[in-house]
Amino acid sequence: MDVDSLIEEVIGREGGYSNHPADKGGPTRWGITQNTARAHGFGGDMRHFPRAEAVAIYRRIYWLRPGFERVASHAPRVAAELFDTGVNMGPAIAVSFLQRALNALNRGASDFADVAAGTAIDAATEKALVAFMARRGPSGESVLMKAIEALQGERYLRLAEQRPANEAFLYGWLANRIG
Known part of the structure; x- marks a missing residue:
């Protein structure tokens, strides 16, 4: 990648x-x-x-600018997903998906500290990702991908619900942007 x-x-x-x-x-x-x-x-x-x-x-x-190259060295599939999500939704949204997923997967901050929401991959986010991958091993990247894609799918559905014109794009978003 x-x-x-x-x-x-x-x-x-x-x-x-x-x-x-x-x-x-x-x-x-x-x-x-x-x-x-x-x-x-x-x-x-x-x-x-x-x-x-x-x-x-x-x-x-x-x-x-969002720092996805920092993610790529630890979780290349996640970095690729963040890049694609950032292109479609904006890089800050993609960054927030990773940060939210890491915070939700840190078992009440017992595995690593929560990270503050931001618009780019900062040192704290990278440190959390490294800790997550070390704790969870190779399967961790797949689980992290599922969490990010769940957030992405929910956002697509919300966009279509809030603006009916977006329904013209929903099928393609779900078919081509997730999974």
């Missing part, structure tokens, strides 16, 4: 240009919304947004 492969998978899944009327993100290309492209200096028509710029944004904003 490396970030280049993860980025290629996301771009392959997201496809080229899209402007679905129910998508609040508006025009997108390679999965990058127009607002995100504008925030990173692209001023043109999204139909012409360069793939190389999308790759750079994915690496910088959705991998390095």
Whole structure:
């Protein structure tokens, strides 16, 4: 697992240009919304947004800034899931899923201290992850994945319930983003 492969998978899944009327993100290309492209200096028509710029944004904003490379050395499948979740829901949401799961799986803070909610993988979150993996071994990563995916699925359902237009995306989210 490396970030280049993860980025290629996301771009392959997201496809080229899209402007679905129910998508609040508006025009997108390679999965990058127009607002995100504008925030990173692209001023043109999204139909012409360069793939190389999308790759750079994915690496910088959705991998390095939230600190998912810190997770990858301890739990690569979790890091890949966090990256994909961050692309779809925002990196801060993905980080919160990991932090919530670790806090719920620490047996009342007897295995390791609770971690404070944050928007990036900090030293405390990484320390908790290392302690969790040491305590639970190889099966721990699978359990952690299930907890993160449960949180992700609940959020998708809530988004569809709160905004009926999101029902157009719910099946694809559940089919392609979880598991």
